[in-house]
């Protein structure tokens with residue numbers, strides 16, 4: 001069990017924002033922090049990893065107290081057993097894949113854990129290559145393997161797949177799920193991708209202004225909404241055109257762009273950059289399997 005009870009004053013663009021979270025995360029769960037930019041998701045991961053200090057509160061992981069403001073306990077990031085993966089891979093450019101993994105090893109650690117990781121993450125063919133010659137998906141597999149070298153108790157994932165295109169992201173979601181289960185980790189994932197969250201997460205915390213707005217399974221947060229439809233995608237408004245009879249809204253859904261016909265009145269309520277749900281009740285889609293190599 002991870003018990004997180006933290007308070008931190010943050011300087012948001014609009015003024016001071018108090019991040020106040022009280023979470024109990026069951027060991028072995030994969031939970032997601034979801035919410036718009038600036039609500040305190042990354043700051044929460046930084047406080048768990050010891051890179052940022054809460055103003056007050058406690059962080060307890062199983063039977064260890066990593067942080068306790070009142071009793072002046074504050075373990076260093078090195079002592080906390082945390083694996084951290086960011087959107088930008090942060091690999092050492094002058095080292096090969098194998099050297100990057102070896103560098104993360106503890107002094108007394110054997111090489112066998114590295115060989116296991118190379119096998120699980122399918123890095124065998126890539127181990128003597130330098131990061132510059134790898135694709136984004138390959139680099140992120142190395143970054144994930146490196147985060148696991150020291151057998152962390154908690155895996156922190158800060159939008160790790162956001163920079164990848166949808167087919168590669170889909171494949172890497174499979175890797176994330178495998179390592180989470182295989183290493184019996186407790187994983188905290190920041191993601192804006194509703195499909196990814198539904199696929200991976202046991203529990204979602206939706207944040208707003210540093211507080212929990214809603215929590216529950218992905219199904220309760222995203223699927224059992226009032227809107228019903230056979231297909232639902234979240235997207236971002238790129239362009240709004242008011243034509244003679246209808247409005248046309250151009251929406252980005254992940255890496256795809258679609259045009260949706262709406263009434264003038266609906267179009268007039270939208271602004272460029274708005275997040276929207278694109279729902280369709282009646283059409284017969286075609287399905288093509290995408291072959292991916294990473």
Ligand SMILES: Nc1ncnc2c1ncn2[C@@H]1O[C@H](COP(=O)(O)OP(=O)(O)OP(=O)(O)O)[C@@H](O)[C@H]1O
Nearest residue numbers: 009010011012013036037038039040041042043044
């Ligand atoms: N060390 C700090 N001290 C004070 N305020 C900070 C500090 N670090 C970040 N902030 C502020 O806290 C707010 C929340 O930032 P944070 O990165 O945690 O948000 P986020 O929800 O992860 O957003 P995003 O999705 O854009 O990454 C921001 O307004 C940021 O400027």
